Amino acid sequence: MSQNDNFSPGRRRLLLGAGALTLAGTASWLRPSSADGGHGPYFQGLDDTLRQHGPYQPRLIIDRQRLLANIDLLSQQLAGQFNYRIVTKSLPSLPLLKLVMARTGTRRLMVFHQPFLNQVASALPDADVLLGKPMPVKAARQFYHDLPAASPGGFEPAHQLQWLIDSPERLAQYDQLAAELGLQLRINIEIDVGLHRGGIRAPAELVPMLNHIEQSPRLSFAGFMGYEPHIVKAPGSVTWRRDQAMARYQGFVDQAEQTLGRSIRNLTLNTGGSTTYTLYRDQHERFAANEIAAGSALVKPTDFDLPTLADHQPAAYIATPVLKVVEPPEIPGIPGLGRLMGWWNPNRHKAVFIYGGDWKAVAESPAGLSPNPIYGRSTNQEMLNGSAALALQPDDWVFLRPSQSERVFLAFDGIDSYDGNDRRSHEHWPVLG
CATH class of the missing domain: 2.40.37 (Lyase, Ornithine Decarboxylase; Chain A, domain 1)
Structure with missing residues (x-):
């Protein structure tokens, strides 16, 4: 010990004891607090x-009053400015879908699974269906194989179903399927508006696909689907990302109208999702999209505890x-x-x-x-x-x-x-x- 060391053994013990108490106090502060013991x-x-x-x-439980309140909130947010399409994968029950359809007045559904598509076609024959993801052509073939024979008032895929197509190669496969089975297919093209999960990435890529559809006696162009959940999850301003996504969407619409020589504003121009739908209120005159899809917002699982859904209830x-x-x-x-x-x-x-x-x-x-x-x-x-x-x-x-x-x-x-x-x-x- 040097002559300048003022820490005597007694002083060191005192400091060590104080340090231990401080550490214990800190540890106590870091410990979680105890929750109470019962249900509210x-x-x-x-x-x-x-x-x-x-x-x-x-058991899986739904509170109908909360569900109805969420449905009404969604309707108020869309305010009749956009068509509403129900995302069936998030509400996978026919009675539940019927309730939402009746409450919102929509017959538009988005379906993601071939067996569910057949069930919807059978149980909801007046539905207007858009596929939510591109299906392997063999899944489309299976749908038609499992579809009951046409009957009065039954589901008519030629008029009520839009297949989602994400590439020229898949488009050619579906055209061949239509030729083999003698079908008329409505084609909706998936566009990439910033999510980068697939779909057409540049407007110029549309030109050969649209020309293919126009030249085929079996296909018709039904619109676009541009999903954009990234706008509430990526860094930066949410409204800026929304505007960027919609600017990309507009570029695809402009290219389609230029290629086809006609307006496509009466077709299905789908966007949105549960996490983003509230960002479109009063924006219908600014953006090309005319339809919003959502489903999970109506039951609000924990993944949807986001500022955009703050008014929704679990x-x-x-x-x-x-x-x-x-x-x-x-x-x-x-x-x-x-x-x-x-x-x-x-x-x-x-x-x-x-x-x-x-x-x-x-x-x-x-x-x-x-x-x-x-x-x-x-x-x-x-x-x-x-x-x-x-x-x-x-x-x-x-x-x-x-x-x-x-x-x-x-x-x-x-x-x-x-x-x-x-x-x-x-x-x-x-x-x-």
């Missing part, structure tokens, strides 16, 4: 209702029964780790094993529940951890909120629809399969 009034009402209705197994939940409650959690092969995890994070004090699990969803109620990162996920009996105040017991219900609707809804044998004002009003809606 909304989820307690759902819990009470589920005890009275149906089987004790995982309307879909997974409900699943509690099977077991263990306190403290035990991690196999690592004695005491569960208790240690509960000391650090008070929301890991208890283990709740639920019926099923590992859905694309996050626990919503009671608050504070989450999967254990060490124990891992399970589709059979998933462990969720909660606080010491957690009041759950076996046969109570846990509620999770899906992160998306299209895959999650199809994981269940149907949708249980409840009226948020009168939960005795219950309907079961089958899902597409």
Whole structure:
């Protein structure tokens, strides 16, 4: 120790003790706070209702009042300025689609899966359908193979169906299919307005495709589809990216009108999506697009918790029964780790094993529940951890909120629809399969 070192052993012990207290205080500050133990009034009402209705197994629930409020909000936002097309992959249930169609007054659907296309054609014969992605030509062939024979009032693909085409090669395949089967096909061309996921990237690429369609006795040009979800996810100004995407869209429209020698403004000029549709209100005179597609906004999974949908309400939940409650959690092969995890994070004090699990969803109620990162996920009996105040017991219900609707809804044998004002009003809606 040098002569200038003023830290005596006693002083060093004092400083070390103070440092330890400071570190402990900091660690305490970093520890998560404990969540309360029960459902709030909304989820307690759902819990009470589920005890009275149906089987004790995982269920997909839609709150009809919230759903209707979201539908009405979408209609108010579009304000009759754009046609509305329902995205069926996000609402994959015929009764659900019928409700949205009736409430919005639209018969326009966007379909993404060949078996669903056949089901829609059979159950909704007045639908106007646009494919949401380019289909392999063999999938199109299968659609026509599975389509019942034409009947009065039945679905007529020649007039009610637009196939989405993204390349000259796929266009030639569909033309050949039409020739082989004696069909008339309506062709909508996918254009890249900035997403860079495929489609025609430059207006000049349209010219040979449009000429091909015009020269074919079997094909007709139906419009464009330009999807643009990147405008709310890429860095920078949302309105600037929207305007850039619509400027690209306008370039394709201008090229088409120049090539065809006529206006195409009466055709399907589709854009938008759930994350972006609110950006188009009062913009119909500025932009070429005349139709907006959306679906997930009506049920608002967690992936859609965005500023553009701030006024929408979550309307879909997974409900699943509690099977077991263990306190403290035990991690196999690592004695005491569960208790240690509960000391650090008070929301890991208890283990709740639920019926099923590992859905694309996050626990919503009671608050504070989450999967254990060490124990891992399970589709059979998933462990969720909660606080010491957690009041759950076996046969109570846990509620999770899906992160998306299209895959999650199809994981269940149907949708249980409840009226948020009168939960005795219950309907079961089958899902597409």
